[in-house]
Amino acid sequence: MGVEQQAGDDVGRVGGVLRVLAVVLGGAVLLGGQLRDTNDWFPLGSLSQYATPRSPDGTVVALSLQGTGVDGRAVDVALSPQSVGLSRAEVESQQARIVADPALLGQLAATRTHLHPHAEPLGSLALVRTTRRLSGGSVVGTPTTTDLARWTATP
């Protein structure tokens, strides 16, 4: 580009050095974020979306919510911010906390009531894991479901 031979030296020596250092430091932190595999350093943390290898003969798991009404009938509860305040990925990353403290599911139920005041009230809310088996990269068998944690409304 022709402009490089023209004026435009509006960055002094110190400013130039600081800018170069910022790029080098930012790059180093980003690389460190990958090597340490941490999301904690956002925006320079792990770029690990879809980075985990999946075995063609392994399993595919997904979390979902299953609610029941106060009369015990099943109630569909979508696992999304619009439904309960959190996305599936957020719940998956906090799975251990929820399993250790199922009362946290009560907060999701309360958020659902706040966001959808006319929805059927919940008597319980469970965090459910669905597992599908792969063989040679293809799905085989029928999915299995497991309740990981359950919150029950206090009457």
Added chain:
Amino acid sequence: MSLAPAQPADGATPAAPDPRPRPAPRPLTRLLLPAVPLARVAWLRAALSVFACVDALLLTDHVLQHTRVAGFWAPGALARALHVPAPTPLLAAAALAVLVGGTLVLLVLPLAGRRAPGPAAGARRARASRAAATAAAAAYLLWLLWSTGFGYVGHDHLAVFVAEVVLATAPAAGYTDQRPSRAAGWAVRTVQLATVATYFGSAVSKWVRSGTPWGWANGAVFVWAVLRRGSPLVQWTLQVPGLLVVGQWVLLSMELLSPLVLLLRGRRLALTVAGFLAFHLVTFLALGIHFLPTVVCWLAFAPLERLPAALATARASRRAGAAVTASRPA
């Protein structure tokens, strides 16, 4: 490209020309602090500010729902260091107001130039516009910390986050200001680097998690993705797992080679950027993943400073066309 030196249309007062010969810039300076027209930064800032509003209102509007689940607030290192509190309805509304208000000021100020022309008024407008952009950027960064502070960090916001920070350091600039600036060049180059690093870094992450690059590419990640969130358009691929493995190799190769984009110019650069954008269109159609925050940062590779001239040429040719039509006998 024809770039008129030191004659701002709506920017700051031009500096007096320095008659002394300048030494040629060092390679590192040329690489990281290229002199680019200030107008490029003005357009990039405006585009990213508009995108930030779209992002907050449509794509990361889950922050509004996050205000109801404070018990799940799990801030990252940066949010902890800045003592960012969990979002509340009031805080979220205030951040949105600053973001949208700042962006409107940024967009409307240049239009005021028609009423109060002249270099001094132009400089004032450019400074006010930059201040509005900086306030809007700060509100947007806060919004992103709230968006990512509940356990899930999507890596599509790396480049746009970096862009908002570095563009705040670039000088005040008007949309037609063709004066070269290394401060502006550093900001643009850093956005380019962050954009490319998003792809290269994710290849490194795959490598780290798999032990080897081929460990990831030969696996079943795409099967996993299609099973979890595949659209009806791609369900057929589950019957052809070999094709998905080929797709994984193509993606990994693209990510590992992405730094080469920084060396390309002209048509080759345009075609390569189009290739990356096409990839994002495919993943959007297949999995509903749009990656728009990264997509918009590819604008840093475009000669945005040519927009006013291109628009003027288009207007002139339209007028000429209309005149020819009018002068034709009925």
